[in-house]
Amino acid sequence: MLSTVPHQRSLPHLLYLTTKRSNLVAQTLSLQTSPVQASPAQVSVHCLRHKQQNNYGIRAFATYNSSQINISTPASEQGLAACPTTIARPRLSPLPYVYLRNLPYNRSSDLQQRLVDRQIRLRKEREARISLQNEPKSSTAPEGGSNDLILLVEHTPTYTNGRRNRGAHAVGDKEVERLTALGATYVESLRGGEITFHGPGQLVAYPILDLKPIQLSVRCYVSYLEKAIIATCAEWNVKAVTTENTGVWINDQKKIAAIGVHVQRYITSHGLALNCNTNLDYFKEIVACGLVGKETTSLSRELNDTSIDVQKVIPTFLKGFGTTFNRELVPMSEANPELEKIIQDYVEFGYGNL
Structure with a gap:
């Protein structure tokens, strides 16, 4: 498989x-x-x-x-089990992260797909070597998650739509023109969900993870993303919760983070978006995530502190993510400087041998 x-x-x-x-x-x-x-x-x-x-x-x-x-x-009829309280860590390697600022959404999508393809290719090569050695995988495989990474991104202003708003539910040309006239681009995405906004002041995290070594279902993976966001907000003394609706909320009316995930052969892409000091006026132009009558908020608004920005939130997010997923997070410049250079070149020039 x-x-x-x-x-x-x-x-x-x-x-x-x-x-x-x-x-x-x-x-x-x-x-x-x-x-x-x-x-x-x-x-x-x-x-x-x-x-x-x-x-x-x-x-x-x-x-x-x-x-x-x-x-x-x-x-x-399925007897769905609850997600485990903690994730077992069977020889998991440290998780590298890299911060990419002012990244156009389309380029980030292309980059993610290349990284997913890389993960699948490397796993296939590793399993082929193991098969040739005719030994159990556990005795020959390197540390699990050795090719995992996480992209931390601030996008240029972009409205993105998920798979639920395609076909008969697609946004019309006039609406696209209206949104782009606001100074944002409009992109249809592979992620789940409906329309939302990404832009400066918003921390977007794209984990490229292999769920196979940690035996984590997609359902539980999404649950852990929620927990990581809630833990991040707690570091800022902001109480966040989940509700019957998508994402992470301050209360039933105010949403602070969105989640939209894509999984291909156990490899994750896309992820989450946490509003730090985002210009919330962009959200007033749409029905974010299809939720009528709901508000969008940010850490800055909740704390009445305009000094909060993405770079200040990143360390607390890394702490929350690492604790939730039971992974040590390290800068990619230390863990894999060659890959970081390739990623940076791709971001800047649009090419790179991934």
Whole structure:
């Protein structure tokens, strides 16, 4: 299942949540494949909380041969287990991070896909070597997550739309013209979710992680992203919570962070966006994440402190993320300076051998 050849196993069970706001219906999505079918599907998810059952729902899209497949069964029949309190760390290597400022959204998307492809390629090569040695993977494999990394980004002003607003629900040309007239670009993204804003003053984190070594489901991965954001806010003495709606909130009305994730063959991309000192006027021009009547806030607004910025928040986010995911985070300049140079060149010039 971890290579590009056809596989004979099913993808892990994911939650599929239908989203009528007043009546959330939790279901599971089980995607089955046979030896003659294509390689594993790409899955885009965005998180919703089912308030009564206290479960996390995943809106999942799976594509085989360019056709969308949704196969669902009631969640009550699946016996979904709760996420573990902590993540086991079986020989996990330190997690490098790099901060990229004023990055156009399209370039960040291209960069993420290249890094995901790199992860998949390196894993395939490693497994091929292990297979040739005819030894158990555990005896020959290097530390788990050795190719993981996290991109910390501040974007140029951009409105992005997720998979839920495509096709019949796509934004029309006039609306795109209106949004771009505000000084922002408009981009349709692979992530789950609906329209939101990214721009200066917002900390966007794109973890490129292999979920396989830590045996973490997509559902639990999204849950841990929420916990990392809540821990970051706590470092600033801001109490944040999850609600029945997407993202992380100060209360039922004020949202401080958004989550939209893409997973391909266990490799994550896209991620989360935490408002630090973002210009919140951009959010007034849209119905952010499709949630009518809700507000968007920031750490700066909650603390009434205009001195807060992304670079000040990054250390607290790294602490919260590292604690939540049980990983040591290190600057990429120390962990892998060659890769950092390639990434920086790609960001600046649009090319690089990843």
